[in-house]
Amino acid sequence: MNAELTIDYLRQAFEHYNDLIFEGKLPVPKLKWSRAKTRLGQMACKRKTSWGRIKYYDFTISISNYYKLTKEEIDDVLIHEMIHYSIAYTGLKDTSAHGIVFRGMMDKINRTFNRHITISVRTRNLQARSVQQPKDYLILALKMKDGKYFLSSVNPSAAGKLAISLARAREIAHYAWYQSQDEYFRSMPRVRSLRGRQVSAEVYETMIEKMKLLK
Numbered sequence: 165m166n167a168e169l170t171i172d173y174l175r176q177a178f179e180h181y182n183d184l185i186f187e188g189k190l191p192v193p194k195l196k197w198s199r200a201k202t203r204l205g206q207m208a209c210k211r212k213t214s215w216g217r218i219k220y221y222d223f224t225i226s227i228s229n230y231y232k233l234t235k236e237e238i239d240d241v242l243i244h245e246m247i248h249y250s251i252a253y254t255g256l257k258d259t260s261a262h263g264i265v266f267r268g269m270m271d272k273i274n275r276t277f278n279r280h281i282t283i284s285v286r287t288r289n290l291q292a293r294s295v296q297q298p299k300d301y302l303i304l305a306l307k308m309k310d311g312k313y314f315l316s317s318v319n320p321s322a323a324g325k326l327a328i329s330l331a332r333a334r335e336i337a338h339y340a341w342y343q344s345q346d347e348y349f350r351s352m353p354r355v356r357s358l359r360g361r362q363v364s365a366e367v368y369e370t371m372i373e374k375m376k377l378l379k
Contacts, residue, residue, distance in 0.1 A: 169197060169229045174242070178225070181243055185273055186250055193223035193249060200228040204285055205241040207248035220252045231290040240281045243273065247281075298345040305372050306360065307338040313368035316360030317352040329358050342375035 174195040182190050200206070210222040225245045227238060247269050251258055258265040262283045270281050302323060306314040318326060323341075330339055348371065352361060363371070 171195060171197070174225075174227065177239055177242055178246070181239070181246060185243065185277065186246065190246065190249060190253060191223075193225050196224065196226050197229045198226040199230045200226070201230050202287060204228050204231070204233075204287065205245040207245040207252070209249075209252055220255075223249055223253065225249060230292060231287065232293040233290070236280070240279055241285075243279060244270070244281050247273070298347075299350065301344045301346070301349040301354075302378075303342040303344050303349065303371075303375060304360065305340050305342060305368065305375075306336055307368070309335055309337045313363050313365055314360040315349075315352075315363055315368065315371060316358075317349045317354050319354040319356050322356035325356070326358060333358065340372070341378040342372065343378055344371075344375040346371070346374060 174197070175192065178192060178195060182188055182192075198206070205228065206224075206226045208224045208226070209220045211218055211220050213219075225242070227241055227245070233241070247266055248261075250256075250269070251265055256265055267283070270283075273279055274281055302318045302320050304316040304318050304326065306316070308314070330336065
């Protein structure tokens, strides 16, 4: 099973394994996808020394989406980086980057939760994921008189029909057509009628600022 490569997926997976494995003790770090070819994951943080003690902060976990991995494989990479995060966050001392503490935690997680976490993976044996080409989306942005906001990905062949419906709709305060290649719209169905995804005012304003207004 392939995982949908979104930040929401990473956050949900992190929160799931944090509760399941780490007793919910790890604050959610910055999570992001990368196109790294030489490493599948990375845990990075900043450090400062105070009164002879090292404090780590500003944690980031990056997971590579360059290779074609299953959901289980991606989750194993994430948990691998969460072990690094847990060691740094709790201030544990280890003998090396993948020392006695790390290996002990990894082995226990593999046994207890039937995972397949490893110290390293030979990326040369992996198949690269084909990059999806950006698509053009015809977007209808709607602001309603009741204060609600909607974004619709419209099938271009239905634009004329929708224009007629828009002229008749009294509950619409404002609307505009846009062109976008944003991945935000990839999962949205291309509609042929007046329906769409309700969004917050903040998301609405952010998205229309990024899109090309059609006149």
